Amino acid sequence: MDPQKVIACYNATAKEYAKGLYNELAGKPFDRMLLRQFANENAAKGPMLDLGCGPGQTIRFLADNGMADILGTDLSNEIIAVAGNLNPDIKFETADMLALPFADSSFGSVVAFYAIVHFDMAQLSIAFQKIDRVLRPGGHFLLSFHIGDEIFHRDEFLVSR
Template sequence: MPNLDSGAATWLTDVRTSYDTVAGSYAELMRDSLDADPYIRMVLASFAELVRAAGGGPVADVGCGPGHVTRQLGGLGLDAFGVDLSPGMIEVARRAHPHLRFEVGSMTDLVLRDGSVTGLIAWWSLIHVPDDEVPAVFQQFRRVLRPGGPLLLGFHVGDGFRLKTQGYGGHPMRVRVHRRRPGRVAEWLREAGFTVRAEMVLAPEETVPGAVLFASRR
């Protein structure tokens, strides 16, 4: 594995700079991606049902990127808003979805009041967070969620990480892409005060499958 400085300031800066650089190309790639994936749409619809069952209210899409998932959640009737570390991504999201709210922010220190959201989704946005930072991020998620509020996570399945130096139109990047076993993520969630409700593996025959975990705040 590459020998990289894992300090918070370093990895956060790398992620922010990398996604500012690729924001336009990434948005174009993801624009219609949900239209072609009925399984992802099913997962998001299930999450929307859980939010409604919890009484409805604001839903945070943390690490929202260009806002395509935020848009989908809004189309399902949720009061969804997006938060992303990259100002470039937020600019793209605001331009593409002017009827929705998007704010620059970090999942390591969410500028949201305690218990202020009914639901929270982190859709393939934890993949750049170092292992030793994930428990603190989950504590942030628990803090801002109302008791009983649903949490939905999506991530790559596997072990270790790779260093991504180029992507999305050939632009330079410098980010670690982590792969994790669902059981490990579930254990972090339980330790942070969540109850794990369901687990799914997406594209299990692919080289790098995806995993989805549904949890709720205790």
């Protein structure tokens, strides 16, 4: 992943991306069930971090299901602005999953829902090390990603629009 390329893609398409994906959980009953259970088990564990939050659809669902001390982060400052406009009661900030600017053991739980699509294997290893560093002992990390045989390079697709 070239971070600058990914940032440029999402900055250029933030509003359109949000229009297309903000309500995606409505069509994903398993994801909603998983997130509801995650919220139930982690609401009392302290702050929760949503990595690669996009326009805030996942963190909104978690907030609506009992998680209160929550922070959404994304690499794109434009998508963070959109997330803040859509969810004014939730805190958002720009952050890089490969260089998390938080102290060790800062979060009781961490979510990365469909947020690793741009990483190669070496970057995934770094991201998991950073997540482990900011997660409190005994904390939970929920990761989701799409599966399939084909490779879809969203960053290339967005640039070529």
